[in-house]
Amino acid sequence: MKMIKYKNIMLLTVLLLLVTVDVKAENMYYNMVDDSGKIVYTTGWKVRIGDEFITEDNNRYQITSIQGQIAYVKLLEKKDVAQLSHFFVSNFADLLELQRVYAQDNKKIAIYHTHNDEAYVPSDGTESSDSGNGGIIKVGNVFSDALAKEGLEPIHVDTNHVPHDDMAYERSRRTVVQLLKQSPAAIFDIHRDATPPEAYQANINGEDITKIQLVVGKYGPTGKQIEEYALQMKAASDEQYPGLVKGIFFAKGGDYNQDLHPKSMLLEVGSHTNNREAAERGIAMFAAVVPSVIGVTSANNSNIEGKSGVGTPAAGISGSVKSIGWIILFFVIGTAVFLFLSTGSMREAKGKLSNFRRKEFANFWGKKYNKDKEK
Template identity: 40%
Template sequence: MRNKKIKAVIPVIFILSMIFTTIVYADDWYEKEDGYYTIYDQTSNKVLCLIAAKVSQGDEYVSDDNKLYEVIKVKDKNHIAYAKYKEEIKLPEISSTKQEALALMAKQQNRIIGIYHTHSDESYVPTDGTSSINGKGGIYKVGDALTASLKKDGVQVIHRQELHLPHDAGAYRRSRPTNKKILQQAPAAVFDVHRDAIPSEQYDFKVNGKPATKVRIVLGQKNQNIEKNKNLAYKLKAVADEMYPGMIKDIYIGKGNYNQDMAPNSALLEIGTHENKREAAENTANVLGNVLTVAVFGGQKQVAAENGQPSKIVKNTEPAQTDNTGTSGGLLIVLGIAIVLGVGYLFISNSGKELRSKFGDKFSSFLGNRKK
């Protein structure tokens, strides 16, 4: 009997390991500054992007011009990968006008956004003197700037200050309790704010005439909230493309989780890279709050004139906060996991033979009589 139960446990352990492997895979999201991958278009051999993380077959990438690619081949030894074009992404419609706009939409009761930093040490070399600080890195000051920007729009911000050192393969596990504390206050969205580790020219940008940085949105595809989080990312890019064209450089959807299984409307934001000045990243954060507010809560925002273009009003009538895109799919994944665990428990408790004797006849009658 004991041997039978041990044998029954083996497939359950295997299934559980597969589930939890996808959750902790995000802990591979760290590389040395010289360890980034280059992803090429398989057809044109054009460089699509550089990314300071482990690239895997099946990862997806949305370019600045909204083209979706899928990674089909990875050469880890050379840190290169190849991706094929799939389709053009249709972003949500965001309106803009040069004329006086209507009054802002009524403010929702739950105007709360959470911010934290899984990689606490991340810093900006030209300003902080190093790419990594054993404590609060420069990334916290960028988070402070983003917090101030959101507060100007009347948003309540939960900017957690916990450290999750060291910057290793356990950082995401250590930051989960921090994220949990944020979620206990029911925010409309949560952002894990980072800086990238690729050459600065990939992120150089200007906003309001000042040096700034671009922003990369990173999502984990292996969790039940992926469709909801994709919707948030697309909404952010659509709003930013109207307010500050070019600021959102791209969206990377990697194999992993990045703690985004804990709640929908979650995303990882890379604001600049280690080679950018921190002040440039802060300049981006000072206006990124406008993008987050309009994308998450809806409403409208006036954008100052720049590069010879007049000021304009950008309006979003479908806030990400109230959009239920992908919710049913997420529930199905959770239900599926629950069923697997439930069946596993029955195997452990009753052994496979006993389980078949209890439920076999019922399954047979449901599926039809089997031939003997």
């Protein structure tokens, strides 16, 4: 019996070692260096050969070798995420907006913290709170308040998941499952990174802020969908606040609970070496990007109440409905002009159109046409 018990303990230990998830180690970060010797990216995430990331200027790199805290990378491609975003907007915006006219917008945004102990040394006096009430919770509060000002409905929970170890994501997974019961449109897991301060420092519109890193897990059924979501989010951010999103890091250590929701994103808001106040200003800016990415509109002059407003009396007739009306009008006018030019007179054009209606649409009009003849 004792032998079986010991075997079970050993098996459990092995399983725990196999399912470990990458976590950041304080004061341990990696500089990504390209062929010219230039540092193109810095992150506190554990990196592996083959890992990929997208920089602030949308260059996609892959890690080819690692020596200590230096990761050597090669350029894979330059992704024009802004052009991709404009393509979708120009070709599908009206269609998507029309769909939202007939479907109630979901404005619920869930926010939680897998590592709720994380803090900011300059402001909080420590990099981690043993109680789990780290400064990252205050950053989440600011994010929640900023989302509410955009007309969204944030659901911010500060559930404790300490200690800060490999199993924290398993504990926070239970939190996500509970949040899913409220059917949020998107879910954000708010963290801070562990790098030198300059990796995240920025000034946008005269405000000192910290940049934001998007983290995408590579495992799970939603992996590719999450990657496309991150690209869309960066494109929207680049358009509204250039330089706000530091980049996208593809972490191979796990799915980070992103397999539970197609619009789930892990955000790194600054580093432990940055001021929390700067992180709060950065996340407040990012909140303004969220509505367009999840498919709802934020407060504007046409949307008096600051809610979604699409298709409501406050917002007036939507742009897509107006566009469809113009398309129909142009079609009718174009048809009339074509018939006039092909026949030479309005009378002959009218007769040709009437003849076309009787012959070509006889089956479509069916009973109504027959009833008209009987009368």
